[in-house]
Amino acid sequence: MAACGRTCPVFLLILTVFCVFLGVQGERSLQFVSLVYRHGDRSPVLAFPNDKNTEDTWPQGFGQLSQEGMRQHHNLGTFLKERYVTPGFLNASYSRYQIQVWSTDVDRTLMSAQADLSGLYPPSGDQVWNPDIAWQPIPVHTRPVGEDVLLRPMDVPCPKYSKLTEEFKLTDPELKKLEEDNKEFFQQLCTWAGWQPDADMLTTADLTFDALFCEKAHNRTLPAWATPEVYARLQKLSTFGMFALFSGKERSRLTGGTLLGAMVQNMTQAKDGTLPDNRLRLIMYSAHDTTLAALHTAMGTVNGIQPPYASCIMVELYREDSGDHTVEVWYRNDSSVPPYQLKVPGCPHPCSYQQFLNATKDAIPADRAKECQLGITDIWTIQVIAGVAAGAFIVLLIGIVVLVGCVRRYRRRDQGNYCVNVSLPWQH
Known part of the structure; x- marks a missing residue:
């Protein structure tokens, strides 16, 4: 111990600092x-x-x-x-x-x-x-x-x-092109699978592909029209439809x-x-x-x-x-x-x-x-659309009232009325 001399305190100090450093640093951990x-x-x-x-x-x-x-x-x-x-x-x-x-x-x-x-x-x-x-x-x-x-x-x-x-x-534009490119195919799909021709293309393709995918995975016999080409085309449409949601x-x-x-x-x-x-x-x-x-x-x-x-x-x-x-x-x-x-x-x-x-x-x-709510611009657009629709409805309503009045006057043969020359299709 006596042989240690002045080097021991220095060595212990270095060792202490090193240990503290390791304690602070530690190992990479999840x-x-x-x-x-x-x-x-x-x-x-x-x-x-x-x-x-x-x-x-x-x-x-x-x-x-x-x-x-x-x-x-x-x-x-x-x-x-x-x-x-x-x-x-x-x-x-x-x-x-x-x-x-x-x-x-x-x-x-x-x-x-x-x-x-x-x-x-x-x-x-x-x-x-x-x-x-x-x-x-x-x-x-x-x-x-x-x-x-x-x-x-x-x-x-x-x-x-x-x-x-x-x-x-x-x-x-990508969706529009996809719909145009698959228009004829979709018409065939509706005939094959029994969907209504006015059904949404992506939803219909996704539901059809999902059914075929599960049936194939469970070793069930697919319909004759579900060829590998049709299957691959439906898969492409289904995948596009999924990511299009987001x-x-x-x-x-x-x-x-x-x-x-x-x-x-x-x-x-x-x-x-x-x-x-x-x-x-x-x-x-x-x-x-x-x-x-x-x-x-x-x-x-x-x-x-x-x-x-x-x-x-x-x-x-x-x-x-x-x-x-x-x-x-x-x-x-x-x-x-x-x-x-x-x-x-x-x-x-x-x-x-x-x-x-x-x-x-x-x-x-x-x-x-908060973000799900419609903003001022969106609300203004909806209000404009609603206003136009309301205006159209009022005009239509006035037109119906005038038309009914004309019909009644015409039936009374009111020659002095401005509606005398109105021609009504159901009276021919």
Whole structure:
């Protein structure tokens, strides 16, 4: 000890500073996750009029999760367990303080969430309540469809969105070209499938393709007219129709922007330590292909492909060695390969928390309910239209009154009346 001399205090000081530095810097660590996925394989939402696969031919009727869909989500849950439980981000056993699960109020999404959780949290230890059942009940929260602005915003009344959608249908050049290019094909489709010829093209194509897609997936015989060429054409129309729901900055804000805003708020609170419960680490949303498509549109990560069954978007917040925070967005749309990182425009890799906020801020409504209301210009336009319509109605009403008066005078042969030469078609 005596041999240490003056070097020992200096060495201890350096060691102390180094240890403090390591304590401050720490290792890169995952802080919070928000993820949203599409439900699993299902029966068709509806059948086309001439479809032989009517609702009673499907085990649970239309729009219901199949056993394959259950397997797909158990598989996704197992993947999430490997990604978040195995590294220690989440406890090995279920903790209601760490995870929160939300679903749309639809059978197939509620069941998908439960199947997913069976793979994420199979019971172990004191959570085993029945040794013959490798499953435990975990709460899944939901909101009524008409109130779910996060996961089904298109079903929540929004006058602004409705007006913008009508304008899109009337003026979008790409849609007009698509309708013109497929005019003859659509007429044939109406004959083949039994639709009315005045039906909306995109809606009709989507419903027809959905039915054929489900029937093909379940090894059912397709009608003779559903050739590979017809199938591919319907798929193109269906995909265009889906992303057309969210095209344009304003409509994107009012749909996918609401969920993106919730995710940003969650990670901000996690970063600042202001979550209602700081033990919360992951929020899971069980939803639909339209939900994922809307979120893709809001983030600017659209790849033009309909989100497949059990596809999952993961938004992850990390704390770096430096103490700064970064954000990564991952997409799992194929269970046979690892997920890949999405490139959000304006958000380089690595993307800092602030860069992510800057890149997405214009896509998030500050107050959706307020933005859904029609502005002064919109109201003025509606008032003008209403005024013109009211004026036309008054003119029509006056015309009818005059016409009736003329008829009565004519019948009395009032030769001095200015209506004497009026010719009425039903009197010929």
